Amino acid sequence: MEGAQGGSSSSSRGLFTSAMTLSQLGVSHVPQRYVLPPSQRPNPTTKYCPSANLPIVDLSSLQHPTLRPNVIHEIRMASKELGFFQVINHGIPHSVINHAMEAATEFFNLPIEEKMLLFSDYTHEPVRYGTSLNHVVDQVHYWRDFVKHYSHPISDWIHLWPSNPPTYKEKMGNYTKAIHVLQKQLMGLVFESLGLNPNYLEQEVENGAQVLAVNCYPPCPQPELTLGIPPHSDYGSLTILLQSCPGLQVMDSNKNWVSVPAIEGALIVQLGDQMEVMSNGQYKGVVHRATVNMANQRFSIASLHSLALSKKIGPAPQLVDEQHPKAYEEFSFQDFLDFISRNDIMKGRFIDTVKNNIP
Numbered sequence: 001m002e003g004a005q006g007g008s009s010s011s012s013r014g015l016f017t018s019a020m021t022l023s024q025l026g027v028s029h030v031p032q033r034y035v036l037p038p039s040q041r042p043n044p045t046t047k048y049c050p051s052a053n054l055p056i057v058d059l060s061s062l063q064h065p066t067l068r069p070n071v072i073h074e075i076r077m078a079s080k081e082l083g084f085f086q087v088i089n090h091g092i093p094h095s096v097i098n099h100a101m102e103a104a105t106e107f108f109n110l111p112i113e114e115k116m117l118l119f120s121d122y123t124h125e126p127v128r129y130g131t132s133l134n135h136v137v138d139q140v141h142y143w144r145d146f147v148k149h150y151s152h153p154i155s156d157w158i159h160l161w162p163s164n165p166p167t168y169k170e171k172m173g174n175y176t177k178a179i180h181v182l183q184k185q186l187m188g189l190v191f192e193s194l195g196l197n198p199n200y201l202e203q204e205v206e207n208g209a210q211v212l213a214v215n216c217y218p219p220c221p222q223p224e225l226t227l228g229i230p231p232h233s234d235y236g237s238l239t240i241l242l243q244s245c246p247g248l249q250v251m252d253s254n255k256n257w258v259s260v261p262a263i264e265g266a267l268i269v270q271l272g273d274q275m276e277v278m279s280n281g282q283y284k285g286v287v288h289r290a291t292v293n294m295a296n297q298r299f300s301i302a303s304l305h306s307l308a309l310s311k312k313i314g315p316a317p318q319l320v321d322e323q324h325p326k327a328y329e330e331f332s333f334q335d336f337l338d339f340i341s342r343n344d345i346m347k348g349r350f351i352d353t354v355k356n357n358i359p
């Protein structure tokens with residue numbers, strides 16, 4: 001990445017106020033720029049469903065030849081219906097997960113001057129600390145601070161990661177590497193569930209990009225007026241997400257918002273736009289958002305996986321035929337980055353710009 005060309009303008013730095021700073025100041029109202037139009041507020045106008053029916057896939061069943069086909073079937077159903085499932089017994093030790101959450105918590109609890117060392121409003125920067133989505137272009141601001149960093153291959157990037165807290169690189173590094181291994185396994189399973197070879201695009205999956213978005217949502221005095229992150233789908237193939245407490249909501253096929261419970265030790269798997277495209281529309285890139293709350297500081301760690309930066313992604317040829325014409329044009333991760341640097345994501349989903357109009 002051409003990070004060195006980027007940097008941030010001093011004017012955008014001057015306008016920067018983190019959500020954490022506002023929370024620590026003890027504001028009793030969110031500033032006007034955080035107030036969403038009534039139709040986009042998290043409640044009471046949006047429908048809300050209990051979360052009991054969200055799929056949970058037990059990966060330990062893969063070891064049992066008789067249960068393995070059930071796992072593939074569960075992944076297929078969840079990917080078609082929602083583009084979302086949680087995995088348990090995924091093989092990543094609790095200690096690795098807990099240490100990653102500790103590193104995230106310690107980073108955001110540092111003084112603002114320390115975090116500002118990584119501040120940038122340049123979306124191509126390989127490591128950047130910021131607030132909202134892109135506070136320079138956002139019409140409405142979101143109650144979120146984040147640090148995002150490129151993560152694979154780790155040796156190319158780790159020297160740029162936060163050096164404070166001193167254990168950050170080691171703890172987040174162990175998590176990142178373990179998640180990358182799990183991602184390869186999950187990509188194979190998702191491809192298999194589409195009837196493709198599990199090794200489909202193996203090299204591109206191995207060499208693809210991994211961006212870790214470490215998010216902090218401080219306690220918010222008026223959670224009913226704002227969101228931590230607005231409805232969006234992730235651009236990549238898969239996102240593996242860890243949340244410290246509930247707050248993530250996914251949109252189901254009836255367009256209801258469903259709250260995702262925080263299950264001890266589970267990891268959330270979300271299909272992204274690239275997977276929707278590769279599946280030729282059989283699977284869904286899940287639309288999701290994060291709500292905020294008055295009582296807790298919430299953290300999430302989203303590991304966003306995508307095929308290599310310049311690789312053009314299109315529907316798998318095996319999934320295109322006369323009955324199922326090619327539903328999307330090819331696009332690359334680079335095209336997506338260009339899109340988000342120009343646009344406010346509230347104006348539309350990237351994937352809609354690559355959809356073919358099939359009569």
Ligand SMILES: O=C(O)CCC(=O)C(=O)O
Binds near residue numbers: 215300
């Ligand atoms: O915080 C969450 O639960 C969601 C984060 C997210 O969607 C993202 O970083 O893309």
Ligand SMILES: [Fe+2]
Binds near residue numbers: 232233234288302
């Ligand atoms: Fe997301």
